[in-house]
Amino acid sequence: MRTDHILHRYGLPLEERVGQLFEEWVRDGRSSDQLLTGRGFFTVYSWYSGHWPDHDIAWSEYVTASYDLIGGRDGWNAMLRERAVCESCWDTYRLENMGVCTGCMRYSCYACGAHGSCAGELV
Numbered sequence: 001m002r003t004d005h006i007l008h009r010y011g012l013p014l015e016e017r018v019g020q021l022f023e024e025w026v027r028d029g030r031s032s033d034q035l036l037t038g039r040g041f042f043t044v045y046s047w048y049s050g051h052w053p054d055h056d057i058a059w060s061e062y063v064t065a066s067y068d069l070i071g072g073r074d075g076w077n078a079m080l081r082e083r084a085v086c087e088s089c090w091d092t093y094r095l096e097n098m099g100v101c102t103g104c105m106r107y108s109c110y111a112c113g114a115h116g117s118c119a120g121e122l123v
Helices: 014-027 038-054 058-069 072-081
Strands: 083-085 092-094 098-100 107-109
Touching: 014 038, 014 058, 038 058, 038 072, 038 098, 058 072
Parallel strands: none
Antiparallel strands: 083 092, 098 107
């Protein structure tokens, strides 16, 4: 997906990166090429679920379009059943038992929690 270059701008808070993603999506005519999948979707969807009241309702269109692209509820549930590696202790868990850092986009198990070297939020 063409969104990776924006999501991996680690110096910017995730909120700014999501704003840029939304703006590019609108500018590109709401193309599915600008929607999120994989780790990017997991990060933004997990973060947005806890922050949506703080943002323009139009952002929810972008998140919803990405959700639909991955297959809606069935796609989300399948994603949560996937296995991922904690990038701190290297143990493997189902994604539903993991978090992802909004700063550096690394998966982390809840036993390891947030890592001190990054100012991101574990969602």
